[in-house]
Amino acid sequence: MTQEKEHILFKEIKICNEEAFNKAFDLYYSCLCFFADKVLHDFDLSRSVVQQVFVDLWIKRDRLQIVSLQSYLYQSVRNASLDVLKHKKAELKYLSTLEKEESSQVNDFIEEAELADRINKAIQNLPEKCREILLLCRFEELKYAEIAARLNISVKTVEMQMGIALKKLRKELSDYQMIQLLVLFSRKKLQHPYRVN
Amino acid sequence: MQNEYNPIDLLIANYLSGEASQSEKDELISWIGESPANKRIFEESQRIWAKSQTYFAASDISSDREKIKDQIIQQLSKPTKTVILSTWIYRVAAILALPIMLGIGWYLGSSEKGTETQMCEVTAPKGQISKCILADGTEVWLNAGTTVKYNPSFTGNTREIQLDGEAYFRVSKNKHKPFVVTTKHAQIKVLGTVFNLKAYSGESNIETTLEEGSVAFSLNGSETKSVVLKAGEQLVYNIQEKKITLGMVETYLHTAWKDGKFVFKDADLSKIITELERLYDVRIHLDNDSLQHLRFRGMFEYEQNIFSALEALERTTNMSYRMNGRDIWLE
Numbered sequence: 001m002t003q004e005k006e007h008i009l010f011k012e013i014k015i016c017n018e019e020a021f022n023k024a025f026d027l028y029y030s031c032l033c034f035f036a037d038k039v040l041h042d043f044d045l046s047r048s049v050v051q052q053v054f055v056d057l058w059i060k061r062d063r064l065q066i067v068s069l070q071s072y073l074y075q076s077v078r079n080a081s082l083d084v085l086k087h088k089k090a091e092l093k094y095l096s097t098l099e100k101e102e103s104s105q106v107n108d109f110i111e112e113a114e115l116a117d118r119i120n121k122a123i124q125n126l127p128e129k130c131r132e133i134l135l136l137c138r139f140e141e142l143k144y145a146e147i148a149a150r151l152n153i154s155v156k157t158v159e160m161q162m163g164i165a166l167k168k169l170r171k172e173l174s175d176y177q178m179i180q181l182l183v184l185f186s187r188k189k190l191q192h193p194y195r196v197n
Numbered sequence: 198m199q200n201e202y203n204p205i206d207l208l209i210a211n212y213l214s215g216e217a218s219q220s221e222k223d224e225l226i227s228w229i230g231e232s233p234a235n236k237r238i239f240e241e242s243q244r245i246w247a248k249s250q251t252y253f254a255a256s257d258i259s260s261d262r263e264k265i266k267d268q269i270i271q272q273l274s275k276p277t278k279t280v281i282l283s284t285w286i287y288r289v290a291a292i293l294a295l296p297i298m299l300g301i302g303w304y305l306g307s308s309e310k311g312t313e314t315q316m317c318e319v320t321a322p323k324g325q326i327s328k329c330i331l332a333d334g335t336e337v338w339l340n341a342g343t344t345v346k347y348n349p350s351f352t353g354n355t356r357e358i359q360l361d362g363e364a365y366f367r368v369s370k371n372k373h374k375p376f377v378v379t380t381k382h383a384q385i386k387v388l389g390t391v392f393n394l395k396a397y398s399g400e401s402n403i404e405t406t407l408e409e410g411s412v413a414f415s416l417n418g419s420e421t422k423s424v425v426l427k428a429g430e431q432l433v434y435n436i437q438e439k440k441i442t443l444g445m446v447e448t449y450l451h452t453a454w455k456d457g458k459f460v461f462k463d464a465d466l467s468k469i470i471t472e473l474e475r476l477y478d479v480r481i482h483l484d485n486d487s488l489q490h491l492r493f494r495g496m497f498e499y500e501q502n503i504f505s506a507l508e509a510l511e512r513t514t515n516m517s518y519r520m521n522g523r524d525i526w527l528e
Contacts, residue, residue: 016522025262030253043251047261055268112248119249137214139252144216162214163207169245170238 010069014061021058024069029054030120032077035113039081049080074110122172126165133158134165209239213246271502273523317349321362323478326457326499331358334369335376338455341475342397355386363395365455382436384420387412392426393452400471403434406451457499466491466527469510477503484528488516 012020029050036046053076057064066072123131136147137158144162148155208225211217217225229239321327321339328338332349333356339345343362351357356376368376370389378385380396383403390410396403405414407426414432415423424441426432431446453460459472467489470481476499483489491514497506507518507525516527 022262025265029261030258033253034251037251043253047257051261051265051268054265055272058265058269059272115248116250119245120251120253123249123252124255135252138246138249144214159207159211159216162210163203166210166213166242166245167203167206170241173241173245 006069007067010064010066010072013057013069014064016061021054024057024073025054028070028073031113031117032073034116034120035074035109036077036081038109038113039078040084045084046081049084050077053077053080118173119169122169125172126168130161130165130168133161137162205235205238206242209242213242270504273503316346318344318346320344323475326455328455331356333371333374333376336367338365340364340395340454341478360394360396362397363393363454365391365393365452367391379417381417383414383416383434385412385414386423393448393455395451401436403436404431404451405433406431406446406448408448408452453496454499459497459499461496462494463492464494465489466493469493473497473503473506477506479503479523479525481525481527484526488527 009020009024013024032050032053033043033046036049037043040046040049053073056076057073064072123134126134132151133147136142136150137144142150144155144158147158151158205228208217208221208228211221212225225239229236319327319329319337319339321341321343323342325341326338328336329345330336331347331351333351335356337345337358340363343360343364345358345360345362345364347356347358351374354374356371356374357379358377359379361380364378366376366378366387368387368389368391372388376387376389378387378394380394380403381398383396385392385394385405387410390412391408392410392412393406393408394404395406405412405426407428407430409428411425411427413423413425414434415421416434424432424443426443429445429448431444431448431451433442434440435442447462450460450462459476461469461472466483470483470489473479474481476497493510493513495509495513497509503525507520507527510516510527511518518528519526
């Protein structure tokens with residue numbers, strides 16, 4: 001999405017266009033959750049932080065002066081996440097390092113979040129059986145034999161589906177290097193993107 | 198699906214998930230060594246594996262979308278119970294603000310110049326009721342969209358407070374220092390009593406309703422000619438016609454708002470709309486002007502959201518509403 005299109009998206013949100021709000025959600029929500037998770041290391045908490053940012057975006061839209069919606073969202077999620085951390089008074093050491101070298105680290109976080117989000121979307125797009133097996137293996141850390149038993153299929157089938165899943169993910173992400181370069185290039189233009197009156 | 202089977206992917210998958218046997222590992226290592234392209238395939242796979250730490254299912258994402266929408270509706274329709282305090286002219290040394298019901302307390306640092314007036318301003322924004330307790334112990338409930346200004350230390354011969362909007366006062370007794378509420382057009386002088394004063398700028402009437410004790414009502418500029426109210430009486434002053442009406446009322450109808458209730462008996466729709474607009478910070482438009490003379494009796498609770506109020510209107514009449522942001526149309 002180009003900056004110009006993004007600008008239109010926010011303008012539409014400003015004039016109460018719910019479709020535009022939905023579109024912004026589709027574009028950024030999951031990625032922002034991964035981003036918040038880099039700071040918070042708690043995915044459910046990250047989801048609620050990002051939800052609040054979207055609630056505020058809608059409720060305060062009249063008062064927001066946003067140049068780039070994307071930068072605004074990342075900045076807001078970052079601030080909200082740091083506030084949550086401060087509030088918890090946990091990981092103090094981690095927090096201070098984060099604040100010191102914040103911009104470079106936050107940019108790394110954004111890139112990592114974008115990659116995590118792309119991988120996530122690729123997993124969502126896998127054929128159902130394939131996805132189910134990959135999730136059991138990768139996220140529930142089941143052994144092939146355990147997966148086979150649970151799904152009532154052969155170990156060989158599990159193995160084959162894992163191979164297929166991996167190949168498909170690699171294919172879906174093959175253009176990622178190029179996209180990353182574009183993101184880096186466009187991000188340079190997005191300094192001090194917003195202001196709340 | 199089966200035809201996409203590829204022995205090398207299978208090998209890499211086995212390796213990454215920790216299922217590869219030693220001979221499979223050896224086989225994979227020699228395959229990686231065969232060409233840089235192979236090596237890249239392996240590294241990409243490794244990266245994908247490493248970076249996929251949390252799976253965020255499409256169904257969870259769409260349920261989060263609904264949560265956001267619910268939250269928005271809740272926040273837009275429910276008056277939040279916070280109090281906005283701002284200082285006026287001079288900075289008040291420290292202000293302690295607590296949510297409604299706990300009231301607000303403040304502490305004023307010793308003023309550097311004793312004679313300078315330090316004014317304090319308390320506002321209940323649209324959609325909110327606030328309560329504050331003044332330095333003399335007087336309790337003031339502010340209805341939505343109301344502002345009061347006063348000198349917090351109450352120096353001088355009277356305790357003076359300026360009002361724009363509607364407030365319910367429970368005034369502490371002090372025979373030596375009368376409590377005076379000033380509005381744009383009139384003032385009310387009391388010694389110690391409980392009363393409601395409604396004087397929103399922009400409305401044509403000023404209403405004073407007395408629950409206990411006695412108050413003296415006078416127009417600005419003619420303080421000597423005052424009207425004294427007795428308990429249960431209401432004085433209505435019409436600003437355009439310069440006309441005063443005095444009569445007995447059911448005071449509860451006029452003071453219920455402080456308990457978060459809007460009670461009305463035989464009120465027309467335009468009055469109800471004015472209250473709802475103030476209460477929920479919305480704009481209500483009537484598609485058909487003749488509707489405004491419809492009369493109602495009933496009660497809304499401030500805790501309820503705007504939708505239940507609108508639905509109640511829908512149920513009792515054949516009106517319907519549509520909403521866009523903060524604008525609501527009734528037809």
